Amino acid sequence: MKEDTIYLRMRLRVQTKPDSIIKIGDITQVIGPENIVNQIQSLSLYQISKSDKNIVVIDLMHIINTIQSFNSAIDIQTIGPTQTIIDVIYKSKKPNIGFIILVWLLLFIGSAITIMNFHEDVSMQQVHQKLYYIITGEELIKPLLLQIPYSLGLGIGMILFFNHLFKKRINEEPSPLEVEMFKYQQDLDQYVIIKENKETVKRVGHDP
Known part of the structure; x- marks a missing residue:
């Protein structure tokens, strides 16, 4: 008992x-x-x-x-x-500053090219020109009155989307990126459990 x-x-x-x-x-x-x-x-x-x-x-x-x-x-x-x-957890090596800068530059340039290509595909400059003409009745090649707020809004929108300003969290709600990372971590953990846990695999009819 x-x-x-x-x-x-x-x-x-x-x-x-x-x-x-x-x-x-x-x-x-x-x-x-x-x-x-x-x-x-x-x-x-x-x-x-x-x-x-x-x-x-x-x-x-x-x-x-x-x-x-x-x-x-x-x-x-x-x-x-x-x-x-x-x-x-093994002892981690000190981060290589040169490598960090190189990765940062690649990400920055890649993101900038992606945004510019998107704007070019959707003819964003022509859209701003037409909006400026509709609002003011004047034709202008570079409608900075629309382009500057749009650029600022793009950056602010990205900050709000990722819910982070550098290392500071804006609110307690997880960002979409954090949710996707959480789902990825769950899938990774499940894979590791199945792959690494030898007790979950039993061979029947094989030589010992």
Whole structure:
């Protein structure tokens, strides 16, 4: 008969250093009797090695097996995800200023050319000329009265769209780019879980 009940929820993603020892408390949230929770959280699960490279996936079954080996009388109730992705963070090199400037210039020039090509395709200058003529009744080759506010509005619109001014967020609402990055991260995590978690693949009818 089970004596104690614990509730366990795995974290989606955890970052650690190379050669670390992963414990249950590092990758899970555990609720239950305090004395049992403290013991369970200190149980070792996995030793990070160089062969693991950058990513390790810990499955829920591994945790349950470890807890039952420690005390088979514990009733384990699980909530949430069944795998945790562990990112092994190595020492990062200092950023190369020259490389950063080169990438910034490429992005700036590429974005500028894209905007100019779009404006050329839709004949934006002719549109401004016609609008200026409709409003004022005068023909003008460079209607700066429309072009300057339009250029400022284009920049302000991009800031509002991405919801960031440099590193400062304008409001709490996520930008479309952040939403797409979140969806991409979810797909990437799912791929990593399926690819890296060897327990999800069982070969039947093959030689061991």
